[in-house]
Amino acid sequence: MSVQLPITIATRESRLALWQAEHIRSQLLQLYPQLEVSLLGMTTQGDQILDRTLSKVGGKGLFVKELEIAMTEGRARLAVHSMKDVPMELPPLFNMVVVGTREEANDALISNHYTNLSELPQGAIVGTSSLRRECQLRERYPHLTITALRGNLDTRLKKLDQGEYDAIILASAGLKRLGLGHRIKAHISLEDSIPAVGQGALAIEFRNDDKELEALLAPLINQQSALCVLCERTLSKELAGSCDVPLGAHAVINNGQLNLNAFVGRADGSLVIRAHVTGHPDDYVAIGLKAADQLIKQGAKAILDACRAS
Numbered sequence: 001m002s003v004q005l006p007i008t009i010a011t012r013e014s015r016l017a018l019w020q021a022e023h024i025r026s027q028l029l030q031l032y033p034q035l036e037v038s039l040l041g042m043t044t045q046g047d048q049i050l051d052r053t054l055s056k057v058g059g060k061g062l063f064v065k066e067l068e069i070a071m072t073e074g075r076a077r078l079a080v081h082s083m084k085d086v087p088m089e090l091p092p093l094f095n096m097v098v099v100g101t102r103e104e105a106n107d108a109l110i111s112n113h114y115t116n117l118s119e120l121p122q123g124a125i126v127g128t129s130s131l132r133r134e135c136q137l138r139e140r141y142p143h144l145t146i147t148a149l150r151g152n153l154d155t156r157l158k159k160l161d162q163g164e165y166d167a168i169i170l171a172s173a174g175l176k177r178l179g180l181g182h183r184i185k186a187h188i189s190l191e192d193s194i195p196a197v198g199q200g201a202l203a204i205e206f207r208n209d210d211k212e213l214e215a216l217l218a219p220l221i222n223q224q225s226a227l228c229v230l231c232e233r234t235l236s237k238e239l240a241g242s243c244d245v246p247l248g249a250h251a252v253i254n255n256g257q258l259n260l261n262a263f264v265g266r267a268d269g270s271l272v273i274r275a276h277v278t279g280h281p282d283d284y285v286a287i288g289l290k291a292a293d294q295l296i297k298q299g300a301k302a303i304l305d306a307c308r309a310s
Contacts, residue, residue, distance in 0.1 A: 006036035007213070010067040010076035013041040014152040016174045020202055021080040023177075024099065024220070031219055040076050042066050064205070068094060071206065077213055078206040082174070083198030083229055086205070088237040095208035097217055098201055098226040103173035105200035105250055107133060107193040109186040110160060110175075111167035116186040120144055120167060127159065127168040131267050131307075135246035136193050137169070138269025157183065169193075173200040194248035194263050194274075197232040201225055224253050227284045234288025235262055239300060245307045249291070253281050262291045264300040267307065273298040 007028070011021035018041065025037045043066075067079035068091060083098060090096055114120050120141065127149030128134055134146045147165065149156055153174050160168045169188070175181055204220070206213050228251035235249050249262035258281040265272035275294035279287045292300075 006038055007078070008038050008040050008076040010040045010042060010070045010079040012063065012067070013043055014154075016082075016153050016178055017080070019177055020082065024080050024202070024204065027100075027220055028216070032216065040070060042070065068205070077210060078204050078217075081203045081205060083201035083203045084171075084196040086198065086203050088233060088240075090205070093207055093209075094205050095214065096203050096205045097214075097221055098198075098229045099204050099217065099220040099222070100202050100225065101222045102225040102228070103176060103200040104187075105195040106172045106190060107169050107188045107195060108172040108175060108184040109167055109188060110157070110170055110183050111185050112160065114167055114185065117141060117167075117188070124166040125164075127156065127165040130169075130196065131244070131246045132196055132248045133169050133193060135265040135267050135269050135272065136248070136263075138267075139265065139272050140192065140269075142269065153178065153180075171195075171199055190250055190261070194261055195250045197236045197247070197249050198229050199250075201229045224281070227258065227281045228252060231258060231260055231284035231288045232262075234285050235260070235292045235295075238289055238292035239264065239295065239304060245304050247304075249288075251284070251287075256281070258284060258287055260287050260291050262295065264295050264303050266303055271299075271303065273300060273303070 009021045009025060011017050021039050025039065028035055028037050063085045064079065064081060070076040071079060072093065086096060109117055122143045123145050125145045125147050126137060127147050129149050137144060137146055149159065149168055153170065156168055156170065159165060172184060172187055175184055204217055231251040232249040236247060239247060246265045246267050249260065251258055251260040257278050260277045263272055263274045273295055275291040277287045277291040
């Protein structure tokens with residue numbers, strides 16, 4: 001196969017982002033040993049602004065904008081993202097594919113003193129960067145104090161170890177990918193904490209006019225993982241979901257059926273509404289839309305509008 005060389009991968013410079021980009025680089029080289037693949041490390045606005053929540057400074061797009069500029073300017077041909085960081089709407093120039101087998105999507109409890117959420121006493125300080133997690137924590141454990149936690153994975157663990165928090169909540173996937181699974185005290189069930197859309201999955205973004213690269217990436221796609229993630233993104237897009245609203249969705253294929261669970265709630269946990277839809281995996285779009293409609297009929301629009309207005 002004749003391929004335009006070299007192929008440069010744009011990536012954030014956090015340890016997890018670099019692991020993910022190197023993982024994709026390795027997979028490409030296994031498939032195509034003749035390729036020349038390099039990494040272009042970049043610091044994004046999302047990495048620089050750590051004193052405010054993402055919802056206050058521009059949302060998930062802050063993690064991908066600089067990488068998209070690099071691709072627009074020809075300094076990179078693709079970017080690797082954590083799927084949960086990819087905005088629901090991509091700029092017209094770009095395409096996105098879900099690659100690889102999805103890592104477990106659960107949230108995880110990390111603590112130096114407690115082994116599960118139920119052990120945390122009145123007023124215990126729990127750190128999370130996510131309104132989605134905050135909402136579900138407040139619903140189940142209203143006695144806890146939920147405090148914002150920003151920074152890359154290592155920074156968050158350091159803040160916990162320095163005693164700023166009694167516990168923090170992180171995605172299991174990132175910890176496992178960096179060999180930090182031993183820090184997990186408890187895997188929070190998918191029922192107790194519905195994950196972020198796309199959590200545990202990897203995405204590759206590239207220019208939609210780069211058909212050669214699109215063909216090269218095709219063997220990396222895991223069809224089942226892709227259908228589940230696209231189902232979740234269909235629901236989120238229909239509800240205009242972003243990081244400024246407490247929304248979660250998780251789809252899984254079992255026994256030939258795609259099962260989607262989703263929720264929308266108030267950040268304070270005082271109201272949480274849920275949806276569950278099952279269908280054939282090929283109907284992933286219809287399943288996502290049906291779940292969104294279930295949530296809308298229960299009042300999701302009012303909840304989401306109130307979140308955006310606050």
